[in-house]
Amino acid sequence: MIIPGILISIATFPGVIIHEAAHMFFCKLRRVAVLDVKFFQFDMNTTGYVIHTDPEDFTSSFLISVGPFIINSLLCIVICFPAVLPYTVFDDLSWFSMFLIWLGVSIGMHAFPSNQDASELWRKARAELKNRNLLVILSFPLVIIIYVANILSVLWFDVIYGLSIGILLPGYLFENFL
Amino acid sequence: MRYTTCADCDKKVPLNDTFRYQERDYCTECLRIREERNELFDRDMMENIDHTVCANCGADNGATEYDRLAGLPVCGNCHRFYTNRPFPTWVKAFVLSIFLVGAAGISYNFNYIQAFIEMRRASGNLQKGDIESAAQEATEAARRLPHIQSLQNLSAFYRAMDHLMNERPGKAVIILDGLVRRNPAEKTYQKYLLHAQAGQAFNNRKYANFYRYNKSLLELTPDDAMTLLGVASGAACLYAATGKNHYRREATMLIRKGIELIKPEEKERAMQYIERIEYRLKTRKIITQKEYLKLKANQEGSI
Numbered sequence: 001m002i003i004p005g006i007l008i009s010i011a012t013f014p015g016v017i018i019h020e021a022a023h024m025f026f027c028k029l030r031r032v033a034v035l036d037v038k039f040f041q042f043d044m045n046t047t048g049y050v051i052h053t054d055p056e057d058f059t060s061s062f063l064i065s066v067g068p069f070i071i072n073s074l075l076c077i078v079i080c081f082p083a084v085l086p087y088t089v090f091d092d093l094s095w096f097s098m099f100l101i102w103l104g105v106s107i108g109m110h111a112f113p114s115n116q117d118a119s120e121l122w123r124k125a126r127a128e129l130k131n132r133n134l135l136v137i138l139s140f141p142l143v144i145i146i147y148v149a150n151i152l153s154v155l156w157f158d159v160i161y162g163l164s165i166g167i168l169l170p171g172y173l174f175e176n177f178l
Numbered sequence: 179m180r181y182t183t184c185a186d187c188d189k190k191v192p193l194n195d196t197f198r199y200q201e202r203d204y205c206t207e208c209l210r211i212r213e214e215r216n217e218l219f220d221r222d223m224m225e226n227i228d229h230t231v232c233a234n235c236g237a238d239n240g241a242t243e244y245d246r247l248a249g250l251p252v253c254g255n256c257h258r259f260y261t262n263r264p265f266p267t268w269v270k271a272f273v274l275s276i277f278l279v280g281a282a283g284i285s286y287n288f289n290y291i292q293a294f295i296e297m298r299r300a301s302g303n304l305q306k307g308d309i310e311s312a313a314q315e316a317t318e319a320a321r322r323l324p325h326i327q328s329l330q331n332l333s334a335f336y337r338a339m340d341h342l343m344n345e346r347p348g349k350a351v352i353i354l355d356g357l358v359r360r361n362p363a364e365k366t367y368q369k370y371l372l373h374a375q376a377g378q379a380f381n382n383r384k385y386a387n388f389y390r391y392n393k394s395l396l397e398l399t400p401d402d403a404m405t406l407l408g409v410a411s412g413a414a415c416l417y418a419a420t421g422k423n424h425y426r427r428e429a430t431m432l433i434r435k436g437i438e439l440i441k442p443e444e445k446e447r448a449m450q451y452i453e454r455i456e457y458r459l460k461t462r463k464i465i466t467q468k469e470y471l472k473l474k475a476n477q478e479g480s481i
Contacts, residue, residue: 017272024265033247033260039269053248053260079280082287089294090326100283103276174294 009040009047014103015072015110015162016040020048022071023064023117027052030060058128062135065117066142068110073165076108080166088171101166108162112153118146179238180228184208193228232256293319293329300336313340331357338370347377369398376408385415385464404444406436407451414455418462426459 009016020039027034027050036051055061083100087093113121125139149157180193186208196203203226204212212218227233229243232253244251247260265273284291300315313336320326320333334353341350354371361367372395379387389412392405399405410432417425433452440448454470457463465473 014272014276017269018276021265021269021273024263028262031261033257034263035248035260037263039266075276075280079276079283082284082291085294086287086290089297090290090323090329092290092323092326094286096283096286100279103279107276 004044006042006044006047010042012106012109013040015106015108016048018072018075018107019068019110020050022068023050023052025071026060026063026067030055030063032060032064055124058124058131058133059135061121061124062139065113065121068113072107072111076104076111076162076166077169078104079107080104081170084167084170085174088174104166105159105162108166109158111161112149112158113146115147115150118143118150121146179231179240182226186212192231193226194231196226197223198226199223227251234259289322293322293326296322297329297332304336304339309336309340309343313337327360331361335367335370338374342370342374342377345377347374347381350374351378365398369395372398376412380415383464385412385419388412389416401439403436403439403441403448404451406432406439407448407455410436411451411455411458414458415464418458418464421462429455429459 017039020037024034024037026032032055033053034050035053036049038046038049040048052064055064080101083097083104086097121139122143125136125143128136149161181190182193182196182203183190184196184205185202186204189205191205193203196205197209199209199218199222209218209223227250229246229251230239230241231237231251232239232244233250234252234256237253237255239253244253245257246252247257252260296315296319300312300319303309303312303315313333316333316336320329323329334357338350338353338357341347341353351371351374354367354374357364357367358371372391376388376391376395379385379391389409392408392412396402396405396409410429413425413429413432416422417429433455436448437452454465454467457470458465
């Protein structure tokens with residue numbers, strides 16, 4: 001089922017805001033100038049953006065591009081974890097826990113950087129290859145994953161990812177390891 | 179601030195208010211007139227940038243050029259702003275609220291987290307054979323979440339096991355009876371209730387009941403060696419009490435069957451049980467496991 005992206009973004013707006021905030025956070029951390037930022041807007045094409053200057057080093061480029069993947073994923077796990085436990089282990093689900101799961105999954109759904117971030121990372125990684133930076137080696141498969149994830153978003157891959165790390169992963173850990 | 183002269187009107191205008199077209203500078207008004215007259219033949223025109231004026235706030239640096247940021251001149255204040263752009267207040271509040279909600283989630287579900295840890299500890303203690311500690315942990319977990327029936331059941335079951343293992347079958351019967359009533363489909367509770375009832379009947383010297391409960395248990399677990407030996411034990415008790423030989427024959431037959439089904443891990447316990455049953459059949463004396471072990475120890479001591 002194809003649902004307009006704007007509707008999905010509205011329904012999961014915390015994820016959009018955290019995604020852009022993650023980009024900006026790493027820009028500030030790496031002293032990269034942020035020229036313009038929109039944390040959320042009602043636009044069919046772009047619900048949020050961060051425009052920044054070109055980072056001087058590859059590590060900054062990597063962190064800024066991949067920042068949402070790190071922060072959104074971590075927040076999703078941390079918020080969902082205590083909410084999933086009552087349901088997975090004790091078969092008990094309160095309204096507040098459901099709200100937490102919605103919040104966590106919304107944030108997790110927007111973990112993947114955009115194709116623009118991916119192409120920028122690819123360009124920088126190719127230029128940095130001669131310096132044998134470890135992050136560069138990590139970047140190439142990561143860029144491919146980002147492209148594939150964005151393509152598969154029409155098949156709800158972003159939702160599947162959010163649900164997987166927010167609900168399935170904690171459930172699996174509770175049952176088998178914790 | 180820098181100035182330039184418009185090639186059409188000859189006025190001296192700020193550089194920022196002009197465009198470069200065919201290697202000449204034009205003010206916006208003259209450019210507009212040319213466009214209306216269709217006199218712009220080449221669309222290759224560029225907006226002039228005065229690098230002595232801040233592109234963001236318009237601060238005039240006189241004749242000195244500002245540093246560039248993304249190709250545009252910015253004053254020191256604006257440069258600092260862009261490089262260390264603050265998050266809007268509402269975004270800060272939003273992110274803070276996310277963290278607060280996350281913390282509230284942990285706090286709200288803290289009892290579940292603690293109960294989960296306690297149940298894991300109880301399970302670990304059970305595997306180590308420390309049923310008393312397991313029962314205590316399970317009871318504590320159940321106390322935290324009184325509305326979770328499965329947890330109440332598990333806690334009660336652990337307590338019943340503790341009573342059974344410590345030879346208090348009467349107390350185990352009370353708990354297990356309640357569990358069976360609340361969970362009639364759960365075979366495990368039925369099985370242990372019968373164990374407990376058999377133990378209670380033996381303690382109360384109601385050997386017919388002891389025999390009957392073991393037979394009921396055999397219907398639930400027909401291929402279990404220890405259950406078969408339990409029935410043999412019951413038959414041996416009835417033989418010891420009544421002297422009727424068919425109980426003796428039944429006990430002997432069940433011992434033979436039980437031996438075939440003994441698993442390696444239960445062999446020692448099963449053989450000890452068989453020894454007691456055979457002692458009962460031989461002497462027609464019904465004694466407890468403790469009494470039998472004491473007797474055996476005395477016999478070995480005197481050899």
